[in-house]
Amino acid sequence: MHIKDRTFIVSGGASGLGLATVEDLHSHGGYIAIIDINADTGNQTVQRLGDRVQFYEADSRDTPALEAAVKDIAAWTKQTSAPIGGVIPAAGVGLPAKLVGKNNEPVDMSTLDFVLNINLRGVLDLLRLCLPHMTTNTPTEPDGERGVLVLVSSSAAFDGQPGQIAYAASKGAIRSMTLVLARDLAQNGIRCVAIAPSFFESAMTAQMSGKVRKSLENVFEFPKRPGQAKEFAGAVRFCVENAMVNGEVLRLDGART
Known part of the structure; x- marks a missing residue:
């Protein structure tokens, strides 16, 4: 699918991997709709990148807010004649916890939720x-393509670590539903792909201790470093542009072992 003159919706697009994706798709002629809860950085991004970017403030947990955002985005595409070509749901969180804590108390359900x-x-x-x-x-x-979904899974979907129970469950679900969506939407000419990054530099990983960061770097074969946001964004663009990539989960993990 060509990026130019199509609209791409990126949730969590005001920071981290989502922001890098916004910048990359925009640099290749795309129109970008950012959905995020961070209004300050979202609006700053619009001011920096220009008219082909719009920001819509919404929490991913708030259905009415998402409905309003998508309705407004659809109206914007009518004005620009740039149809929605792709959706990249990049909003994500990680909150370390085990189901049973040190004091033999079950984790609070609100943490998992x-x-x-x-x-x-x-x-x-x-x-x-x-x-x-x-x-x-x-x-x-030549294929009758109408759009593409690029989901964000994680290496935790394959080999989750201690304390990642909710995170691994959520990213494993993303991995599992990728092929199902690809099959469900094939008749509509819409592809679905997922990317499973490992340790990438982001706001989430910036909170890790030096000891944890070093332990994660040690399990990479090559290169021996965290991934960079631009590398993730490049993978998203590859998934958008290559029509033969469908129903697959692409690991970005430096041959992590």
Whole structure:
């Protein structure tokens, strides 16, 4: 799919991997709709990048807010004649916890809900709201493609670490539903791909201690460093542009062992 003159919706697009994706797609001629809770950085990004970027403040856990955002984005695409070509749900959180803590107390359910509601429920909610606007797109030559979903899984979906129970469950679900979505949407000419990054520099990983960071770096084969946001964004662009990439989960993990 060509990026130029198509709209791409990026949740969590005001920072980290989402912001890098916004910048990359925008640099290749795309129109970008950022959905995020951080209004300050979202609006700053709009001011920096210009008219082909719009910001919509919404929490991934808030269905009415997402509905309003998608409705406004759809109206914007009518003005620009740039149909929704892709959705990248990049909003995500990680909150370390085991089901049973040191004092033999069960984890508070609100901790699990917080992670699952953003990383999984919020993704499904955004996709179901966006898809009706994509299935009616004019199909493009030569394959009749109408759009692409690029989901964000994680290496934790394959080999989650202690304390990642909710995070691994949410990202494992993203991994599992990628092929299902690809099959469900094939008749509509819409692809679905997922990217599973390992240790990437982001706001989430910036909170890690030096000891934890070093232990994670040690399990990379090559290169021996965290991934960079621009490398993630480049992978998103590859998934958008290559029509043969469908139903697959692409690992970005430096051959992590």
